[in-house]
Amino acid sequence: xxxxxxxxxxxxxxxxxxxxxxxxxxxxxxxxxxxxxxxxxxxxxxxxxxxxxxxxxxxxxxxxxxxxxxxxxxxxxxxxxxxxxxxxxxxxxxxxxxxxxxxxxxxxxxxxxxxxxxxxxxxxxxxxxxxxxxxxxxxxxxxxxxxxxxxxxxxxxxxxxxxxxxxxxxxxxxxxxxxxxxxxxxxxxxxxxxxxxxxxxxxxxxxxxxxxxxxxxxxxxxxxxxxxxxxxxxxxxxxxxxxxxxxxxxxxxxxxxxxxxxxxxxxxxxxxxxxxxxxxxxxxxxxxxxxxxxxxxxxxxxxxxxxxxxxxxxxxxxxxxxxxxxxxxxxxxxxxxxxxxxxxxxxxxxxxxxxxxxxxxxxxxxxxxxxxxxxxxxxxxxxxxxxxxxxxxxxxxxxxxxxxxxxxxxxxxxxxxxxxxxxxxxxxxxxxxxxxxxxxxxxxxxxxxxxxxxxxxxxxxxxxxxxxxxxxxxxxxxxxxxxxxxxxxxxxxxxxxxxxxxxxxxxxxxxxxxxxxxxxxxxxxxxxxxxxxxxxxxxxxxxxxxxxxxxxxxxxxxxxxxxxxxxxxxxxxxxxxxxxxxxxxxxxxxxxxxxxxxxxxxxxxxxxxxxxxxxxxxxxxxxxxxxxxxxxxxxxxxxxxxxxxxxxxxxxxxxxxxxxxxxxxxxxxxxxxxxxxxxxxxxxxx
Amino acid sequence: xxxxxxxxxxxxxxxxxxxxxxxxxxxxxxxxxxxxxxxxxxxxxxxxxxxxxxxxxxxxxxxxxxxxxxxxxxxxxxxxxxxxxxxxxxxxxxxxxxxxxxxxxxxxxxxx
Numbered sequence: 001x002x003x004x005x006x007x008x009x010x011x012x013x014x015x016x017x018x019x020x021x022x023x024x025x026x027x028x029x030x031x032x033x034x035x036x037x038x039x040x041x042x043x044x045x046x047x048x049x050x051x052x053x054x055x056x057x058x059x060x061x062x063x064x065x066x067x068x069x070x071x072x073x074x075x076x077x078x079x080x081x082x083x084x085x086x087x088x089x090x091x092x093x094x095x096x097x098x099x100x101x102x103x104x105x106x107x108x109x110x111x112x113x114x115x116x117x118x119x120x121x122x123x124x125x126x127x128x129x130x131x132x133x134x135x136x137x138x139x140x141x142x143x144x145x146x147x148x149x150x151x152x153x154x155x156x157x158x159x160x161x162x163x164x165x166x167x168x169x170x171x172x173x174x175x176x177x178x179x180x181x182x183x184x185x186x187x188x189x190x191x192x193x194x195x196x197x198x199x200x201x202x203x204x205x206x207x208x209x210x211x212x213x214x215x216x217x218x219x220x221x222x223x224x225x226x227x228x229x230x231x232x233x234x235x236x237x238x239x240x241x242x243x244x245x246x247x248x249x250x251x252x253x254x255x256x257x258x259x260x261x262x263x264x265x266x267x268x269x270x271x272x273x274x275x276x277x278x279x280x281x282x283x284x285x286x287x288x289x290x291x292x293x294x295x296x297x298x299x300x301x302x303x304x305x306x307x308x309x310x311x312x313x314x315x316x317x318x319x320x321x322x323x324x325x326x327x328x329x330x331x332x333x334x335x336x337x338x339x340x341x342x343x344x345x346x347x348x349x350x351x352x353x354x355x356x357x358x359x360x361x362x363x364x365x366x367x368x369x370x371x372x373x374x375x376x377x378x379x380x381x382x383x384x385x386x387x388x389x390x391x392x393x394x395x396x397x398x399x400x401x402x403x404x405x406x407x408x409x410x411x412x413x414x415x416x417x418x419x420x421x422x423x424x425x426x427x428x429x430x431x432x433x434x435x436x437x438x439x440x441x442x443x444x445x446x447x448x449x450x451x452x453x454x455x456x457x458x459x460x461x462x463x464x465x466x467x468x469x470x471x472x473x474x475x476x477x478x479x480x481x482x483x484x485x486x487x488x489x490x491x492x493x494x495x496x497x498x499x500x501x502x503x504x505x506x507x508x509x510x511x512x513x514x515x516x517x518x519x520x521x522x523x524x525x526x527x528x529x530x531x532x533x534x535x536x537x538x539x540x541x542x543x544x545x546x547x548x549x550x551x552x553x554x555x556x557x558x559x560x561x562x563x564x565x566x567x568x569x570x571x572x573x574x575x576x577x578x579x580x581x582x583x584x585x586x587x588x589x590x591x592x593x594x595x596x597x598x599x600x601x602x603x604x605x606x607x608x609x610x611x612x613x614x615x616x617x618x619x620x621x622x623x624x625x626x627x628x629x630x631x632x633x634x635x636x637x638x639x640x641x642x643x644x645x646x647x648x649x650x651x652x653x654x655x656x657x658x659x660x661x662x663x664x665x666x667x668x669x670x671x672x673x674x675x676x677x678x679x680x681x682x683x684x685x686x
Numbered sequence: 687x688x689x690x691x692x693x694x695x696x697x698x699x700x701x702x703x704x705x706x707x708x709x710x711x712x713x714x715x716x717x718x719x720x721x722x723x724x725x726x727x728x729x730x731x732x733x734x735x736x737x738x739x740x741x742x743x744x745x746x747x748x749x750x751x752x753x754x755x756x757x758x759x760x761x762x763x764x765x766x767x768x769x770x771x772x773x774x775x776x777x778x779x780x781x782x783x784x785x786x787x788x789x790x791x792x793x794x795x796x797x798x
Contacts, residue, residue, distance in 0.1 A: 498742035500709045543716070543750035545742070547778060566778040588779030592749050601782055620742070620774075632770070673741075 010065040017058035024051040024241075025120045032112050049167050052241055056127065056164060063132045067139055075140065075198055076206050079213035082129075082136045086220025089125035093227045096122055119231060123241045126224045130250040133217060137257045143198040152195075156188045156253075163245040170245070178245055185249035186256065193260040201279075204272045207265050214262040221254050277312075281411055284308035288418040298423045299330050302384075305419040306335060306394055309382060312415065313408040315396040316376065317341075322392045323356045337397070341375075345397065348373055353381060356390055366413050368404045377401040380409065382416050386423050442474040442502075449475045449505050452512050457492070458484040462555045462683055465492065466650045468658065469676040470621075476674035477504025478619050479511050479548075483519045488556040491519055494617040494678050495548040496567065498589075503544070504674075510539055511546055525550045525563035526604030529587065533565070533602075537594035545591040549617055551680075553609075558682075563604045565590045568620050573642055575612030580642045582635060614650070614681040616642060621675025622657070628666050637664070650679040687711075690718045691733075697726050698794055702733035707744030716747045728760060731793045735766035740774060752783050761785075763793040 031043055070078070096118045103109030141153060163181055170178055202210055228242040228251075287304055302320055310318050317337040322328050334342060346353075348371050366382040378401055382394040394416070398404070459465045459482065467480050477497030484490050493515055497507040514535050518528055528550060536546060547567035553560050562570070566589025569582035588601035616638070625633045641660055645653055654677055665671055688711045691702040699722050707715055719730070732748075748764070755762040763785035767775065775781050787793050 496742070498746045499712075500743070543743075543746040545746060545749060545778075547742075566780075568777060586779070588782055592752075592778070592780065592783060594753075601779060624739075 010062060010069070013058045013062035013065060017055055017062055020051050020055040020058060021120070021124050024048065024055060025117065027051060028116055028120065029113060032116055036112065045171070046168065048241070052244075053164055055124075056131065056246065059128055059131045060135070063135045066132075067135050074206075075202065076209050076213070078136055078139065079210055079217070082133045083213040083216035083220070085129045085132055086217045086224075089122075089129040090220040090223040092125050093122050093224060097227070120241075122227065122231070126228060126242070127247065129220065129224065130247065130254055133221070133254045133258075134250055137192075137253065140198050140261070141192055141195040141257075143195075149195055152188075152192055156185075156192060159185055159188060160246065160249065163249050166245045174243070181245050182248055182252065185245075186252045189249075189253040189256045192253075193257045196261060196264045199261065199265050199268055200272075200275050202265070202272075203276060204269070207269055207272055210265050211262060214258055214265065218255060218258045218262065221251060221258065225251050225255070281308070281312050284311065285415065285418060288415060288422060290422075298328060298426060301419050301422050301426075302328075302330060302392060302394075305384075305415055308415050309394055309396055309412050310335060312411045313380065313396055313398070313404055315380075315403075316399045318394060318396045320392050320394050321346075321353075323390050325356065326389075326391055328392065345371065345373060345376065345379070345395070349379065349381070349395070353393065353395075366404075366409050366416065368402070368409065370401070371397065375399060378403045380404045380412065382412055384416055384420050384423075386420050386427070391420070391423065445502065445505060446474040449508070452509055453479070454481055458482040458490060459680075460488075460490065460555050463553070463680055464650045464683065465678065465680045466654055467676070467678040468654055469674070470671070471674045472672055473501045475502055475505035476500065477508045478621070478674045478676040479508045479515075480617070480676055480678050481512060481515055483516070485519070485522065485552070488554050490553045490555065491550065492553075492617070492678065492680065493548055493550045494567065494619065494676060495546055496619040496674075496676075498543075498545050498547075500674065503541070507540060507544055507546060510536065511548070524604060525552055525561050526602055529563050529565045529590065529602045530599050533590045533593070533598045536591045540591040545589040547589045551615065551617075558610070559606060559608055561604060561606045563587060563602060565602060566592070568618055568623060571616040571618070571639060571642060573614045573616075573646060575610055575646065578643070578646065580616075580639045582639070609682055611682050611684045612646075614642075614653070614679065616657075617678040617680075619674065619676045621671065621673035622661060622677065624673060625661055625665050625671050625675070627664050633661060633664055650681045653681075654679045688714060690715065692718070692722050694722075697728040698731065699723075699727045699729065700731045700733055700790070702736065704736040706739040707737070707747075708739070708741040709743040712741070712743040712747050715744060716750075719747070719751060729794060729797050730755065730760055730762045731790065732764040733766055733790065734764050734768070734771060737767065737771055740771055742778075745774070745778060745780060748784060749780065761797045763787050763796055765789050765793045 027043055027048055031048075034040060034043075100109055100115075100118070108114060138153060142149060163185060166178075166181060199207075199210075228247070231240070231242055284304070285308075288301065288308065306318055306320055309315070318335040319337055319342060320330055320333040322330065322333070337345075350369060366380050368378060368380045371377055371379050376397040376399055378398050380396040382396065384391045384393065396404070396412075453467075453469055457465045457467060465482070469476075469478050469480065471478070477499065479495035479497070480493065482490065482492040495508070495511050495515075497504040497511065511532075514532050518531050518535070521531075523531060529548070532548070540546070545566070548565045549562075549567040549570055550564075551560055551562050551570075562583065562585065564570075564583075564585050564587035566587060569584060571580050572583050573580040583605070585605050586601070586603040588598065593601060618638075623633055623635060623638065627633075637660075638657070641657060642653070645656055648656060657677060661671065661675075687705040688707055689704040691704065693700040693702070701718065701722070703715070723730075730751075751762065764775075765787045766789060767786060772781075772786065775784070775786055785793070785796055787796070
C-alpha cells in the first residue's frame, strides 16, 4: 500500500536552504574567479541578492516548521536550543579567525577562494542562528497572546519582509534610508520586547537557567555581530552578504529582546516565590472545587484543605478538630504537632472553640488568636460549616506573633468555603442516590400491593362484578376482595384504611389477611366485623382505623346479609322502583373501640335482591373529590348519575362514574385521595 | 391549611380548628393536643365551627385520644361542626365514642 504522507515541509525547506546556499557560494566563487582572471563572469549582483533572499526564506520556513512541531516543549529547553545554536555559530566564527590567524600571510591564508568559502560558512551559521532565535522570540512574545500582540508581530514580520528586499533599492549602501529603516525596525523590536508574560511562569530554578541561556544567546549575538562588522570593513570580498538591512535588524531584534528578557528575568527572581505561591494556591483551589470523586470521601477533602491552608499561610503546624457528633474519622489529624503539644494548645484556645453547638452565622470567617505558648505564638481558627452545622475546625499555628495577615485569612477562608461546598455536594449526591433506592423500594411495594387486590373476582353466572382502585401515592390504603363460601354463597368486601401512603398500605395488607382467614370460618357479616375488630385492635397503631363494608349473597335464595363498619354507605339501585338509595345501617369503624364493647356498635341487616338491581360499593375518595370551587362530588351527584344509567353493564357503569368524577374535578385537576369502586349487578335468572 | 387557636379557661382547654385537617397536617393537630395537655386540664373541647374538612388521618388523631382522656378523667367533646364534617364523624361512628354537641356551653356543661 502506498502511504500518502503529508508533505515533509521541514526536509524540503532544509534541502532547499542548503541548495541555495551552495548556489550562492558557487556564484560568488565564479565571480571571484572572473575577477582574478580579468574575465567578466557576467553575473549581476542581483543574482547573489536573490539567492541570499531565497536562502533566508527557506531557513525561515525550516525553523517555523521546527517550532510548529515543538509547541509543547518548555521555554527553558527552547532557550537552550537557541543558546547552543548561538554558541556553535560564535565558536565556529572564532575558530575561522584563529585558523586564518595561524595561517598568517601564507599562500593558503591569502587564498581568496578559501576565504570566500569560510565567509559563506560564517554567514550561513550567523543567519541560521539569527533566524532561529527570532522565531524563538516570536514563540515567547506570542505566549498568552492577545489580538493586539498578534497584530504587532504581523507588522514586524511585514517590515522584515520589506527589509529583505530593501537591498534591491539600496544596493548595499550605508545611507540614510538604511539608517531610517533600521531605526524603524528597532523601534518595533523595542515595542515587541514589552511582551514578556512567559517569565513569571518560570519556576525559581528555571529562571536561573533562563538567565544563563539568555546570556549565551546575547554573548553569541554580540560576537557574531562584531565578526560581521569586521567582515564588512574588509575590502577583499566582491559582494557583501552581511551588510544588509534584514540581517542588521535581526541582530537588533535578537539583542534587544534578549536583553529585555534577561533583565526582567533577573528582576523577577526575588518575587518569584510569591508568584509560585499564588499558582499553587490556584491549583489547590481547583483541587478543592472539583466535586469529590466517588472513590474519594470527605476526609480526603479535609486532608487536602489542611495541606492547602498550611501552604497558603506558611504555618508551622496544624490540626483538625472534628465535631464529635459528626461521623467522621481522619487518619492523621495532626500536622507537625505532637499529641502532647496539642493538649497544651487546645487549653490555650478560646472557650468557644470547644463549643460545637454554636449557632453559626454566615460570617463564619477564619479568625486569628494570640497564644501564650512557649513555642507557638499565634493561631488561626478555621471553622468549617456544612449545612449550617459545624463540621470541623482547622487550627493553624505559627511560631511568630500575628503570623496571619489579611491575604492569608482571605485565601484560607475561600479554601474553607470551597471545601465545605465540596463536602455538601458529596452529601447531596449520596442523598440523591439513596432516595433513588427508596423510589425503587416503593416501586416494589407498589407491585406487591397491587398483587393484594384480586385479579379475578369470584362470582357465579347470576351476577356480574367489577372493581377499580386508584392510588395517589405509590401505595395506598384501599382494599376490596371476594370469597366464594360455597356453591351459592359469595362474599365481597370493600375497605379503607385511615391515612395515606406506606403505613396505610401495611394496614391494608393486614386487612387482607384478616378477611381471608376469618371469612373461611363461615362467619356472617356482623360476626365477621366483631372478630375483625378484635384482630385488628391488636395490630393497628393507636391512631389508625379501618372502615369496611361487607356483603354476603345467597344466589339461590336471592338474599343478602350486610354489615358496615364506619364505611361509606353502599348505593343500592332497585330495578323495581328505578331509583337508588344508600343502605343505612349503624356500624363503627374497625379499631376505634378496642374491646368487647364493639359488639354493641355493629349491626347486621338482611334483605332480598331482584335481577336488574345493582350495588355500588365505594370509598370516600370519590365522594370527597372536589372541583375548583371546593364543592364535593357528594352523595347526591353519584346517586343521580347511577339512576341515569340503569341499563349499563357494570364495567361501563364503573367507567361512566370515573369519567364523570374526572370531569367534575376538572381537566387537569388531580384527585388527591385514593379511591376505589366495586360494582355488582344482578342478572336475570335463566 | 390548618390553624389551631388554643384558649385556656381554668381547667377547660378549647382548641379551635380553622381550615382543613388532612394527612399532611394531622401531625400538627396531634402535637397541638399533646402540648396543651397540662395535668390540671379536665375538659378538652374542640371548636369545629371553622373546620371545613377532616380526613381519616385527622379522625385518627381524635380517636387515639379517646381512651387516654377517659383514663385520665378528661371530658372530651367536639362542638359546632358543619353539616358536611359532622356527617363524616357520623358515618365512621365516631359520634358514638366522642360527644358531638351543638355548642360550647353544652360542651363545657358535660362535666357535671
